[in-house]
Amino acid sequence: MLWVAIVALVMTVTAVAVAARRALFLYKLATVGPPAPERIEYAKTHLPEELKAQLVEVFGQRKLLKWTPSGVAHFFVMWAFFILLTVYIEAYGAIIQGAITGRPNFHIPLIGRWPVLGFLQDFIAVACVLGLVAFAVIRVMNSPKTHGRKSRFSGSHLGGAWLVLFMIFNIIWTLFLARGAAAANGNLPYSSGAFVSIALGDVLPAGSLLEEIALLLHIGFMLVFLIIVVNSKHLHIFTAPMNVLFSRRPDALGAAPQMRVDGKPVDFEDEDLDPEKLGRGKIADTTWKGFLDFYSCTECGRCQSQCPAWNTDKPLSPKMLILDQRDHAFKVAPYLLGGDTGHAGQDVLALLEKPLVGEDGVIHPDVLWSCTNCGACVEQCPVDIEHIDHIIDMRRYQVMVESSFPSEAGVMIKNLENKANPWGMSEMKRADWIEELDFEVPLVDDKLPEDTEYLFWVGCAGALEDRAKKTTKAVAELLHIAGVKFAVLGPMEACTGDPARRLGMEFIFDMLAKQNIETLNEVGAKKIVATCPHCFNTLANEYPQLGGRFEVVHHTQLLAKLVDEGRLVPVTPIEEKITYHDPCFLGRHNKVYSQPRDIMSKVPGVQAQEMHRHKDRGFCCGAGGARMWMEERIGKRINTERVDEALLTEPDTVSTACPFCLVMLGDAINEKKNNGEAKQSLEVVDVAQLLIRSVKS
Ligand code: SF4
Ligand code: SF4
Numbered sequence: 007m008l009w010v011a012i013v014a015l016v017m018t019v020t021a022v023a024v025a026a027r028r029a030l031f032l033y034k035l036a037t038v039g040p041p042a043p044e045r046i047e048y049a050k051t052h053l054p055e056e057l058k059a060q061l062v063e064v065f066g067q068r069k070l071l072k073w074t075p076s077g078v079a080h081f082f083v084m085w086a087f088f089i090l091l092t093v094y095i096e097a098y099g100a101i102i103q104g105a106i107t108g109r110p111n112f113h114i115p116l117i118g119r120w121p122v123l124g125f126l127q128d129f130i131a132v133a134c135v136l137g138l139v140a141f142a143v144i145r146v147m148n149s150p151k152t153h154g155r156k157s158r159f160s161g162s163h164l165g166g167a168w169l170v171l172f173m174i175f176n177i178i179w180t181l182f183l184a185r186g187a188a189a190a191n192g193n194l195p196y197s198s199g200a201f202v203s204i205a206l207g208d209v210l211p212a213g214s215l216l217e218e219i220a221l222l223l224h225i226g227f228m229l230v231f232l233i234i235v236v237n238s239k240h241l242h243i244f245t246a247p248m249n250v251l252f253s254r255r256p257d258a259l260g261a262a263p264q265m266r267v268d269g270k271p272v273d274f275e276d277e278d279l280d281p282e283k284l285g286r287g288k289i290a291d292t293t294w295k296g297f298l299d300f301y302s303c304t305e306c307g308r309c310q311s312q313c314p315a316w317n318t319d320k321p322l323s324p325k326m327l328i329l330d331q332r333d334h335a336f337k338v339a340p341y342l343l344g345g346d347t348g349h350a351g352q353d354v355l356a357l358l359e360k361p362l363v364g365e366d367g368v369i370h371p372d373v374l375w376s377c378t379n380c381g382a383c384v385e386q387c388p389v390d391i392e393h394i395d396h397i398i399d400m401r402r403y404q405v406m407v408e409s410s411f412p413s414e415a416g417v418m419i420k421n422l423e424n425k426a427n428p429w430g431m432s433e434m435k436r437a438d439w440i441e442e443l444d445f446e447v448p449l450v451d452d453k454l455p456e457d458t459e460y461l462f463w464v465g466c467a468g469a470l471e472d473r474a475k476k477t478t479k480a481v482a483e484l485l486h487i488a489g490v491k492f493a494v495l496g497p498m499e500a501c502t503g504d505p506a507r508r509l510g511m512e513f514i515f516d517m518l519a520k521q522n523i524e525t526l527n528e529v530g531a532k533k534i535v536a537t538c539p540h541c542f543n544t545l546a547n548e549y550p551q552l553g554g555r556f557e558v559v560h561h562t563q564l565l566a567k568l569v570d571e572g573r574l575v576p577v578t579p580i581e582e583k584i585t586y587h588d589p590c591f592l593g594r595h596n597k598v599y600s601q602p603r604d605i606m607s608k609v610p611g612v613q614a615q616e617m618h619r620h621k622d623r624g625f626c627c628g629a630g631g632a633r634m635w636m637e638e639r640i641g642k643r644i645n646t647e648r649v650d651e652a653l654l655t656e657p658d659t660v661s662t663a664c665p666f667c668l669v670m671l672g673d674a675i676n677e678k679k680n681n682g683e684a685k686q687s688l689e690v691v692d693v694a695q696l697l698i699r700s701v702k703s
Contacts, residue, residue: 007104010218014101014225021229028236035339036297038290040283041269045252045295056251064247069388073308079140080388083174086134087243093127093181094228096195097221100188110188110217113195121199128185128202131178138171138178155319158307161326166238167305173231180224186210187217242304246389249302252295258392259381259595261547265402265512269293271551274516285402285510286362289335290342296396300332302389309383309393314626314648315376319641322376324383324393327369331396334360334368363400363410372640374400375412379508379631380590385622397631401510415509418635422514426500426521427466428635436469437496439478445486448493454529460485460492460564461531463545465538466501467665473672474665477537477692481561484698485535488573490564492535498525502544509632516552519544523554533557535564537694539592539664540630546596560592561694562663566601569608569697576700579611582658584696586614587648587671588624589664602663602693609700615655625651629666649674653684660690668692 049056062068067084070077095114104110113119145167150160159167182202188194189207191214196204210216235243242249254263265272267283286292307325315322335342341358361367363374374397383393404410421430440447447462448455462482467474485492503518526534534556536542546558568574584606592598599621606612619625628644638644649671652660660671671690678684 007101007108007110007214007218010222011101011105013222014098017222017226017229021232025232025236028233031339031343032236032241032297032301034343035335036294036301038342039292039294039296040266042252042266042293042295043269044264044266048255049251052255055255059250059253059255060247063250063388063390067388069386075140076144079137079144081137082130082133083137083141086130086137086178089126089130090134090177090181092123093131093185094225097184097225100193101221101225104218109193110221111193111195118195119197121196124194124196124198124200124203128200131181132202134174135178138175141171155316158311159305160307160310161323161329162305162307163239166240170231170234170238170240173227173234176227177224177231180220180227182206183210184217184220184224187220191217193217239303239305242302242389245298245301246304249298250390252298253390253392254395257390258384258395260543261551262379262398262507263392263395264551272512272516274513282407284406284512285404286396286399287403287407288359288362289331289338289368291362291403292331292335295392296331297335299328299391299396300335303328303332303391304389305329306388308386308388309391312382312386312623314378314380314382314628314644315641317625318644318647320372320376321370321640322373327373327393327396328391330368331362363404369400371404371410374404375636376640377631378590378626378628378633378644380626381594382590382623382626385594398508398510401508402512403510405510406513411509412636414637415632415635418505418632419509419511419514422501422503422506422518426518427470428501428505429466429470431470433497433500436464436499437494439464439469439475440482440494440496442475443479443482445483447482447486449496450493450498450529452529454493454531455491457491458493459490460533460535460559461526461529462492462494463534463536463538463541463558464494464499465536465541465665467669468537469499471665471669473668474537477561477665477668477694480692480694480698481535481537481565484565484568484574484694484701487701488568490568490573495525495529498529500525502541502548504540504544504548505632505635507544507548508630509635519549519552519554523549523552526554526556531556533559535559535561537561537663537665537692539589539596539598540666543591543595560596560598560601560663562592562602562605563598565694565697566604569605574697574701576609576697577703578700580609580696580700581611581613583613583615583656584659584661585617585652585655585657586620586693587617587627587652587660587662587667587690588620589662589667590624590626590630592663593624594622602661605693605697606661609696612696615657617651617655619651627662627664627667627670629670634666634670643674645670645674646677649678649684653678657688659688659696661693661696662690663693665692 067081070080099112100110103112117123148157150157185203186206187210189203190210190212309324310316313324338357341354363369377397379394418428421428464478468478500518500521503515507515542560606614625648627648
């Protein structure tokens with residue numbers, strides 16, 4: 007068997023050298039950009055958490071298993087990679103032993119004759135084949151040829167995917183051929199357990215040649231597969247665990263990424279700050295974590311299938327956002343890594359200088375500005391790609407370096423700068439709603455009264471927008487009835503900065519956030535309740551980046567608790583069919599799904615009806631990501647799509663828990679009413695409004 011060992015050795019050394027060369031290239035490319043020390047630091051200091059993430063996300067395939075049957079199929083195929091490593095140890099062992107002793111009857115020391123291992127190997131190989139069949143069926147049934155844009159594979163590299171399925175199939179059939187031949191020759195380590203291999207051994211002819219050729223074929227296919235993997239989207243087999251390890255925990259939702267220059271948090275007061283380095287303008291501005299995202303994308307399209315922009319015919323696909331950057335990175339890689347562009351032609355220089363965003367850029371501006379930051383892509387991505395981080399970083403460059411963004415948003419930014427609210431209204435109007443109540447609401451002018459339990463963060467919409475003011479008043483009344491001591495800041499409150507940050511105007515966010523943190527610290531705020539999920543998210547998750555640490559709850563969390571404790575008792579029946587819309591910044595970004603539903607379930611008479619897309623797969627209203635202040639000119643309006651979905655439940659009322667959702671859904675419902683497509687009595691209300699109606703007898 008010496009010749010077999012020589013052929014195997016040559017094949018292995020060649021393939022490993024080719025793969026290693028590619029791995030080195032990928033490493034060098036990933037490290038051309040700025041550093042991301044915070045990712046390493048976090049992983050180092052949160053090892054138990056990271057270990058758990060590896061177990062749950064990588065080995066447990068948590069996100070993929072939500073997508074049965076493709077999740078189940080992937081689970082088995084992935085585990086086949088791990089378990090069948092033992093088969094490769096056996097295969098190489100057999101070749102070496104065969105070359106030395108002439109008898110390829112190698113077994114792994116200690117566990118190598120254990121029938122359970124033999125069974126596991128055969129079982130997972132069979133399960134893998136079934137997984138491949140399932141993948142093939144899913145791909146045919148969801149083909150972009152027949153489903154067009156609706157197919158999650160639309161835009162993916164389909165040929166490469168089929169090639170990989172074919173290669174895995176080759177690995178499995180040669181595995182059984184090699185093990186069957188070994189069994190026929192009495193060389194298989196297992197006398198029981200390996201049910202398929204032993205059965206094949208009974209029908210295959212004895213003789214060393216078949217076993218030798220089968221072993222070489224099996225190893226050969228694996229080596230070719232290795233080379234294909236490191237040159238294709240299947241690179242995720244190696245990079246996905248790393249991407250999960252270095253992703254933001256618990257996921258890249260909630261807080262927007264802290265802005266960094268050269269790996270350090272940005273300080274706008276630093277005179278040495280290079281404004282050209284704000285955000286990402288070119289592919290070379292991408293950190294290694296960004297490249298890891300590119301390398302990890304499996305092109306599964308789950309993000310695309312959930313994206314509200316993509317689903318309403320806008321040009322944004324989160325998948326293509328990643329793939330377009332990746333393809334561009336590979337195109338410019340030789341020049342980026344080569345360094346010397348002295349003799350390069352104009353076309354190469356133009357490619358190197360190609361802006362990430364622009365009419366002729368890698369990403370079209372319409373793609374960038376279509377994002378609502380809803381988080382559906384991040385939530386679904388099985389390999390923890392951080393689409394929102396990419397989008398926000400590109401927006402930062404567009405806004406702060408290029409001054410290029412939808413003009414309508416400019417008004418909002420000016421208003422924030424001058425009046426500390428997006429509508430440009432006087433700060434004195436922030437307390438007007440209090441006058442419409444028949445009890446007193448303490449307005450802080452210095453320190454919070456001693457007995458204050460919560461500072462009620464009203465938010466710009468809650469204080470200034472008529473529909474949102476109804477929620478504000480309902481919450482204030484409910485807190486009053488429950489005997490919760492609270493106070494409000496009134497004119498001392500400024501916008502949290504969320505719309506500025508999501509637009510990419512980090513400078514204004516920084517200014518407003520620091521101002522608010524100072525105010526909150528000065529008045530002695532510890533516990534805050536907010537009605538707006540955007541305020542809630544910013545106060546709870548983003549202010550800590552700037553040193554502001556407060557205990558923040560959303561009003562639905564507090565109200566659900568008060569109902570639970572019997573401090574609020576819903577008594578008046580509301581005999582209505584109600585469908586609840588999950589606000590993205592409350593649900594997906596902060597995982598508050600149950601409390602609004604709990605409140606509704608306690609109101610007598612309410613018949614709750616879920617929409618098709620709800621909870622973590624809820625569909626955005628279209629207002630997040632500062633889209634509230636931009637025109638929606640392309641495709642179907644997102645709020646209309648959502649209301650169409652709500653109407654399918656034939657509701658009497660649509661409920662929600664966000665002032666922006668209230669406005670967006672309300673507008674779409676009004677349009678439907680005007681067109682005669684919705685009944686005139688249909689309204690959208692906050693769950694707090696429902697509760698107060700029921701609490702008041
Ligand atoms: S955050 Fe939402 S809108 Fe933006 S790309 Fe992801 S799914 Fe699409
Ligand atoms: S970004 Fe994630 S969800 Fe989207 S296609 Fe790539 S792997 Fe799939």
